Amino acid sequence: MIQRPSLSARAIAPALVVGLLAFLLTVDLRTQDTASKITEGRRSQLAAIVAERQQRTAALESRLAQLRAQVAALAATAGSTTLQELQSATERIGAASGTTALTGPGVVVQLTDSSGDQSANPADGKIQDVDIQAVVNALWSAGAEAIAVNGQRLVSTSAIRNAGGAVLVNFRVLTSPYLISAVGDAGAMRTSFQRSDIAKRFRAWEQIYGLGFSVEQPSNIQIPAFAGSLQFRYARIQQPS
């Protein structure tokens, strides 16, 4: 006997339900797929934009260094006495303000993140901006005449800060190991720094969190010039009255 498929309500209901389920499942799968595609695309777009801007900044900085060198060369070839006086004044000011590279004896403090998972809180194993700030402050108070962190010269507007878990100095991202070079009276600076609060704390943290901490006294330290630009939008030069 051939059974005719019945179109009674009893047969329609399960069919309808299965159809609805299939529809729901398919729509759900497609929507989640689209959602993850969108976030993936945005993320890689943003990363590409950041990388491109960083490259542009680096190119502009080297161009700036070139132009500064040109200006210095041009000024050096001129012969007037006033110009030479201004030149030496500029050199002295540059040394103090950070636009001239310096060399001399001094102290290099190296800080490194811990290499393993030494404590419950992973942030404890990373060098933070406040650690670098404390070391720099201790070096200034120990008598440093110029300080650079991983090649970034500290000038009056320099900030050592933290953004998204990364350390930024002069708005450039730095990573471990952090080399803090300070030019000055090497022996006196080293003694004074080793006695400072932050040095004592770091010696303890070396044991507890596995952070790297070392103080070297190389015979010659190079401190580069400040590579950025100093623009004053609000500060004006105060004329002597």
Added chain:
Amino acid sequence: MLVIVSLFAGIGLGVAFHSAVPFSWAPYLPMAVMAALDSVFGGLRARLEGTFDDRVFVISFLSNAVLAALLVWAGIRLGVQDIAIAVVVVFGVRIFQNLAAIRRILFHA
């Protein structure tokens, strides 16, 4: 027979109209799916046990899906984070219970 046709029709409609569903509904869809799956497995088990009632099946399917989505919506509005976990746990447990019953009936194991 009709069920199989309807299955493919549902898939086809889902592929064709997935963009018609507002994107903001994306968090609620998986919950509705979980609830619908639960009532489908429940219906399968009832069918095998001989206690299948198509009215119960249809009504439980629709109400489970709608109520699960409503519960998640209310939870989000009230500020309960991860209320989706409640839906997942409850319907997941029920799905496993139904699957175990089906397995016992089919394989006597």
